[in-house]
Amino acid sequence: MGVDSGLPDFRGTEGFWRAYPPYRALGLAFEELADPVHFADDPGLAWGFYGHRLELYRTTVPHAGFGVLLEWSRRRQARVFTSNVDGQFQRAGFADDVVAECHGSIHHLQCLAGCGQPVWSADGVAVQVDTATMRADPPLPACPRCGAVARPNILMFGDRSWEPGRSQVALEAHQAWLRSLRAEGVRPAVVELGAGTAVPTVRRQAELASAASGALVRINVREPEVRHGRGVGLAAAAAQTLLALDPLVRGADPAPATRR
Structure with missing residues (x-):
């Protein structure tokens, strides 16, 4: 659905690497990047990928x-029932309460540390990404309650901490x-x-x-x-x-x- 708006197609490693050439050099596939472990082990790498996508989805006009x-x-x-996390239905004018997002939304965040902070909106959150390396520059999005690194409220691969x-x-x-x-x-x-x-x-x-x-x-x-x-x-x-x-x-x- 989103591809016709100009969004990248993540199906297949070659398609993903065409959209994000730096990951070809690293040998990383979409399934490997869309893993919550990176937010703890290498948050700059994790937020490089998701920060770029957040800005892309914010600026893309629905077809x-x-x-x-x-x-x-x-x-x-x-x-609407969708597995897309891009928020394009809402951007097109659908009310939020008629869109069921079974894998969550990149436009909402959660605390990586699980401190009890409720899921919050990513509105106003800006992530600076070096497109040559696809790494995010600090400061990274943080939990407003405990200060731990935040992550998108998205169900990722092998995800046991999604809220x-x-x-x-x-x-x-x-x-x-x-x-x-x-x-x-x-x-x-x-x-x-x-x-x-x-x-x-x-x-x-x-x-x-x-x-x-x-x-x-x-x-x-x-x-x-x-x-x-x-x-x-x-x-x-x-x-x-x-x-x-x-x-x-x-x-x-x-x-x-x-x-x-």
Whole structure:
């Protein structure tokens, strides 16, 4: 979904290294950098990667497909379930309380020392990164309570210290919404965008949510197959496909929804 806005594609080591050449020289893959151990062992390296991403996500303008989804959400009941940590849905205009971020958000921080400080916003936090070495210069983001190094409130690989509370509230609201639809006899249509199979969280959620209706539209350049046989797979990019579907959806939509 984010690639069409110009964000780097982290799937595959070569793609990651094209986006971040210094890591090729170090022989570090995305999975190795996205590991919470670096914040304790080498926080300059860790914040070099995440600080660069934080600034990139802040300055990236969401592509027109986000606007299509936002307009659909204004006409029908709709919510977002995403494994992206970039905050692009909120930047595009979606309210924070309708976006369930199952892997957390780079726009929120937590204390590395686990001192009890609640998760806090990264607004106003600036990280200076040397793009030649991809290392962050001090001072690094710190916990406002105890002064320990802070880390993004993101579920990383092999992560046992992620604080899920903020994300869990939205995830529980999302599941409650799905249950209310089932109770009302409403069969949801699910539009799945770019969800891969390496970490299949979003794909599984999409298949479960659309199981009763079979109304799953899987938009995926690399892996569009709907193996469970209930839905449609489109091997195409997110932005162009949403823009192409928009007039069809609008033409079939009789009236705006009365509630979200």
